[in-house]
Amino acid sequence: MTDVKKIATRESYGNALKELGDEHEDLVVLDADLAGATKTGIFKAAHPDRFVDCGIAEANMIVAAAGMSTMGLVPFASTFAMFAAGRAFEQVRNSIGYPHLNVKIGATHGGISVGEDGASHQCCEDFGLMRTIPGMTVMCPADDVEARAMVKAAYEMEGPVYMRFGRAATPVFHEEGFNFQIGKGEVLRDGTDVAIIATGIMVPEALDAAEELAAKGINARVINMATIKPLDEEIVLAAARDCGRVVTVEEHNIIGGLGEAVAGVLSEKLPTPVKRIGVNDEFGHSGPAAELLEQFGLCAANIAKVTAEFCA
Amino acid sequence: MTPEEKKELQLAAIEVREGILTSTHGAKSGHPGGSLSAAEMFTYLYLKEMNVDPANPRDEHRDRFVLSKGHTAPGLYSALALRGFFPKEDLATLRHVGSYLQGHPNMNTVPGVDMSTGSLGQGISAAAGMAKGAKLTNNDVRVYTLLGDGEIAEGQVWEATMFAAHYKLDNLCLIVDVNGLQIDGRTADVMNSEPLDSKFEAFGCDVVKIAGDDFGQIESAFARFHENKGTGRPTVIIMATTKGKGVSYMEDQAGWHGKAPNDDEYKQGMAELAEARAQLEA
Numbered sequence: 001m002t003d004v005k006k007i008a009t010r011e012s013y014g015n016a017l018k019e020l021g022d023e024h025e026d027l028v029v030l031d032a033d034l035a036g037a038t039k040t041g042i043f044k045a046a047h048p049d050r051f052v053d054c055g056i057a058e059a060n061m062i063v064a065a066a067g068m069s070t071m072g073l074v075p076f077a078s079t080f081a082m083f084a085a086g087r088a089f090e091q092v093r094n095s096i097g098y099p100h101l102n103v104k105i106g107a108t109h110g111g112i113s114v115g116e117d118g119a120s121h122q123c124c125e126d127f128g129l130m131r132t133i134p135g136m137t138v139m140c141p142a143d144d145v146e147a148r149a150m151v152k153a154a155y156e157m158e159g160p161v162y163m164r165f166g167r168a169a170t171p172v173f174h175e176e177g178f179n180f181q182i183g184k185g186e187v188l189r190d191g192t193d194v195a196i197i198a199t200g201i202m203v204p205e206a207l208d209a210a211e212e213l214a215a216k217g218i219n220a221r222v223i224n225m226a227t228i229k230p231l232d233e234e235i236v237l238a239a240a241r242d243c244g245r246v247v248t249v250e251e252h253n254i255i256g257g258l259g260e261a262v263a264g265v266l267s268e269k270l271p272t273p274v275k276r277i278g279v280n281d282e283f284g285h286s287g288p289a290a291e292l293l294e295q296f297g298l299c300a301a302n303i304a305k306v307t308a309e310f311c312a
Numbered sequence: 313m314t315p316e317e318k319k320e321l322q323l324a325a326i327e328v329r330e331g332i333l334t335s336t337h338g339a340k341s342g343h344p345g346g347s348l349s350a351a352e353m354f355t356y357l358y359l360k361e362m363n364v365d366p367a368n369p370r371d372e373h374r375d376r377f378v379l380s381k382g383h384t385a386p387g388l389y390s391a392l393a394l395r396g397f398f399p400k401e402d403l404a405t406l407r408h409v410g411s412y413l414q415g416h417p418n419m420n421t422v423p424g425v426d427m428s429t430g431s432l433g434q435g436i437s438a439a440a441g442m443a444k445g446a447k448l449t450n451n452d453v454r455v456y457t458l459l460g461d462g463e464i465a466e467g468q469v470w471e472a473t474m475f476a477a478h479y480k481l482d483n484l485c486l487i488v489d490v491n492g493l494q495i496d497g498r499t500a501d502v503m504n505s506e507p508l509d510s511k512f513e514a515f516g517c518d519v520v521k522i523a524g525d526d527f528g529q530i531e532s533a534f535a536r537f538h539e540n541k542g543t544g545r546p547t548v549i550i551m552a553t554t555k556g557k558g559v560s561y562m563e564d565q566a567g568w569h570g571k572a573p574n575d576d577e578y579k580q581g582m583a584e585l586a587e588a589r590a591q592l593e594a
Binding site: 028049050052054055057059060062063064065066067068069070071072073075090091094095098099100 | 372376378418419420426427428430431433434437438439440441442443444445446448449451467468471472474475478479
């Protein structure tokens, strides 16, 4: 995919906020001294009066956003995934989740692909943390087009949303204007030998893996699961029925994330062999994003290898 | 404040205290100590200070109150019932299965509750967010939040105070109930939070110190809060109180932080409050 356009979904997040902010006076953005990195600075430049920097105080930011939402505003609270879902977990749980307030959490720098900063900043636990909060919508876009559509959809829905965006520039493969729906998976490639269900920046890797598998005579269905909760159970069950084997791929600990969500549905409703590809319950370390992804097996080559073994 | 007005408020505070005893007795659990210490404050906020309407509890132009020390829900509920947000008889269902009166304030079930709280240190942030939100939307309302002196140990309290001063939230009033006790004992021994006045002053707030059971002083403190409009300074009312105030065996006893009166204790407490009412009316 060398000639494909690449954009980091955090960039998409900032651009979408700015555009939405142009249209909607009630949209406010909070950040915790990371506007340059989370790209909320794009919004800030256009709408400085509706940008609230909270300083390096994520716990206060999350609950202040909750308070703002009760005043008729639609706050987007932004920081790195590690601090939004991790540090401020209990604030999200008690002050946004429990009262079911209309706060959107835009968490950037999710996963191993944070790269050089190392394990302290590579959040591979956020899907698990956020998924266990009742009523929380949890999403992770696969590319720039989807990310921008997701931010718009999050603004339009009522209730708490957690969105994870990436630091690294990744391929754009959706057509502009495609119909994004919260809670709906997307079949990107049909196949009946095995279904690969991926989320976030693992989706283009899964598509490339499917090409490699096709060369070996394995016909893989590839599903983009941008919404991790509520999970599109229908598309998961159909994949299991049609393919008989399901592989999940996520830039997240194999504990608590998309893999367990899919396995949970299948084990109860249609027991099917599942292979989870993700970070294998270990911490990351420093290095360039692409090298790390390869090292941790979060790349097309490994997805193809594991899937082929799984199908053997 | 005329002597008649003061007497009326004092009688209302006795009613709030009765509601605290009745609800925690009915629940066989709950937090009477810190509810009783703030009974005058709850009474004054809901009968005099705040612009609220029980007939329209979600009015966007109402003043907001966030009970940051959420465990003292019996005090808040009792004042809300007295103000007419829901029937006083319901107080006895506190913490019961199926009751809307949850152990800690729930904004989605209890009419008049503006924010769900209970996890200490968070209510103040919600209140600061509301005050900032009010400024962003040009909504000329006031926001109040009540904290405990034990709660002050939560680092988030200071994140929120810094935020309030930075954004010049002169529409925000922080009230600290300094009853000097927390679960494990005297606040001075568990984790000393003093000096509170100079801490809040250093953060950029205007600090008023009062006796928390004196309605005249409460009235003056809120007058100063109103005068602070336009100054850009958040107001902090530090009120000295007695935990368990009004019920002799609970007064200044850390053990009554989170324990309900049994039948005999309830009877005695209600008798003491009835006696206090009789003395006032005499």
